[in-house]
Amino acid sequence: MRSAVTSRYNMQTVLLLAPALLVLAAVFVIPLGRLFSLAFTDPAGTWVPFQTLLTSPVYRQVVANTLVVALAVTAICAVLAWPVAYVLSRLKGVWFVIALYGVLFPFWISVLVRTFSWMLLLERNGPLNRMLAGSGMTDGPIALLFNNTGVMIGMVHVLLPYMILPLYSAMTRIDRRLLLASDGLGAGLLDTFRRIYLPLCLPGLAGGATFVFLLSLGFFITPALLGGANAITLSMLIASFVNDRLAWSLAAAGSLALLLIVLLIMGLTAKMLPLEKGMFAK
């Protein structure tokens, strides 16, 4: 009796998921498999593309640069998102709605448009440089575009909401009375932050950081437009393998390496933070 019910339930689950799974297989899993198979079917030999990448100083430098940019973007996002998320968690009523739309508003405009806007702002003779020079803070125009600075400015702007929202959600779930209790037990503000508030925000911080870091690693449009040839990231290198050198096996090997890095990092995060237990739920 029970097993009949269970199998019926399983049947329903399978049927409900089937359309999405079929589409996903057709447009994602199969092409991805094809791409990865290219990495191992190079006419020159099975492992040649990987050897080429590993022995290439350019590739190593690009991987290092990508990781550095992704880490820096994650750190900057965390620092910028913290106060915003805190204010969001404390606001009520119409002010909350306004602030939340302020955070979400950039999602309504395409990344491409926003990146082009940044190009205009960061130009040698753009408004930002003129303002800096005009106020006497710099002697002449500084290079904000076509280097890592430009890439990071653009990426932070695009990815900030992905840090704010999980952090905000963790902060709203913190019972204010815990902070009062800590205060009553004699803890100073720093202790209350360090021992109570920060640990309770950690799941949100870890979630946001994972989002931002992983998205940064694979980001293409923004670094391609704002970084140019001087600040190459892994996704740009892969695109150049395909577009400029028609080296599909190298592109495939590079993609596979990126995917492995991502999986490794996700695995490590999950191991270090017991997020799957819901941590402090209840």
Add this chain to the structure above:
Amino acid sequence: MKNTGLPLRLEGVSKRYGKYTALTPTDLTVAAGEFLTLLGPSGSGKTTLLNLIAGYLEPMSGTIEIGSRDVTRLPARQRNIGMVFQSYALFPHMTVGQNIGYGLAVRGVSKAESTRRVSEVLSLMRLEGYADRPIQKMSGGQQQRVALARALVIEPDVLLMDEPLSALDKQLRRTVQLELRRLHQEHGRTTIYVTHDQEEALVLSDRIAVMDQGRIQQLGTVDDIYDRPANAFVAGFIGESNLLPVKVNAVAEGKATTEVEAFRRTIVAPAAPGVEAGQTARLLLRPEHLLLNETDDGVPAEIIEAVYLGELSQYGLALESGQVLTARRITDRSLRTGMKVSLSWDPGHARVVPEN
């Protein structure tokens, strides 16, 4: 834990939120080691008063002293209080031991000393062996004891409790009440306890402050409050009571001569301060003080309801004026619905109280 805490003194302490007065200027003195309960309905100002003492709220006026120290402008963390919240507010990311040791850790007490004191308080709370448990694995009653242990371990000058038993079921509440009383008797320390449950207040307290509408209506021992209520609110809030409207004709030597319309006669009874000739007041008759006789020199009444509560029974009595009173007597099977009886009481048991 021989420390009994410090005395507490409030003078003219008040709190307002915009136009709403949460607490009118209030004086209160609590002796070292005393267990004082703030009892009142919700919105009476009792939690406001507690939060002012804790330092979670700033008063609009007045001073608060713990021992000889003026703490009026100090934040909670500098007052050395122990607070037990209604929701316990235990830290979800810590074990039982870490929760209890928190106040010691932030005071910079050494690891060894802290471990010793935590295990001492754990055994006091009968929670030996639970130190390494995650807080979420504890039941409601256990969490309540952890919250109390966390407040006690720092040896607070004043222990504050905000309806700490309201999240427990009735059975458990009774057990924990007795436990709290045992703890206070053994390790008595100055305690301010907030509740809306009068039975809890009667079981636990040395003195009770009955609160309503942002002020202390009466402050006294359990006996004072029950036997000599200051006004009709206190009389109605504590225990069950028959409160009859009366007109006061004269007051002399603590006794008032009143016209009781419901009885259609004049009665002389002890009067509370504030009862004045020419005004209306209330006559308090506790249900257990009403005597039902078959003679006819008392106030005539008819039994309209008889509820057996076991060894006691509760009777609904209709007077000729239409007024209904409640009486509670040792069960007497001869008293039945529809019987005519004559009501009387010991003159010392009646009391005239101001309306408010």
